[in-house]
Amino acid sequence: MSLPALPEESFRRVLCVVAHPDDMEYGTSAAVARWTARGIEVGYLLLTRGEAGMPNPPEETARLRLAEQRAACEVVGVKHLTVLEHPDGVLVYGLGLRRDICREIRRFKPDAVLGGGYEVEAPYGFDQADHRAAGLATLDAVRDAGNRWVFPEQIDDEGLEAHTVRWLLLPGLPGFGATHGVDVTGEPLRRGVASLEAHAAYLAALPDHPAPEDFIPKITAMGGRAMGVEHAVLFRAHDLQAPPDFLGEAGQE
DSSP states (O other): OOOOBOOGGGOSEEEEEESSTTGGGTTHHHHHHHHHHTTOEEEEEESSOOTTSSSSOHHHHHHHHHHHHHHHHHHHTOOEEEEOOOOTTOOOOSHHHHHHHHHHHHHHOOSEEEOOOOOSEETTEEOOHHHHHHHHHHHHHHHHHTOTTSSTHHHHTTOOOOOOOSEEEEEOOTTTTOOEEEEOTTHHHHHHHHHHHTOHHHHHTSTTOOOHHHHHHHHHHHHHHHHTSSSEEEEEEEETTSOOHHHHHHHTO
16 A cells, blocks of 8 residues: 655645754755745754764864755755754754754744654664754654743743644655655656755765765655655654544544
């Protein structure tokens, strides 16, 4: 049975929260290209400047990687880019990180928040520490944002409002919990590949890194087979306003 399409027709804004410049460009940005083409406003929140990701001096690396990230955003139609300055490579899960993500959720008011995985083991091996910290803090910040009494200074002193997020989206792969997909066949995939190519200096510093045009289509082709289309990006989509599954099952007995 094919995976269903993500209910993106209900999305007006999507906030994508990642640890580093380039994290969005390993396939997911193809879905972003589709969303922005359909009039959905997409914002990126980068928790670090990626300064530890290249052999150059950190400040030089940060400037370079952010310039490449801005170029990647332009390729897929993202106009709202916020970059924080948590330290790259040693991102720490805690109240400070939750507070900063919560603030951006309350500012941007998304219908859906796209975060990262927070498990130690991922289908491709052990996940990087920053990714895990970012994923868990994003999960908690989504809940924090809707509670007026969590980080109340953002409401009382900064003029923000509590905001309830409907959807939490996490990366998905065939056979690893994916629940929905986004068809990115054609132009969205082309723009997704080009967005990773915008990180040219970063990729050049990685020995033996495959060309984006070689491996991104392979990833989305796997997703496409799971969805019954040529190319797709898959997600684990959680409707935070739906009743728990076990309650629905109990009601059918």
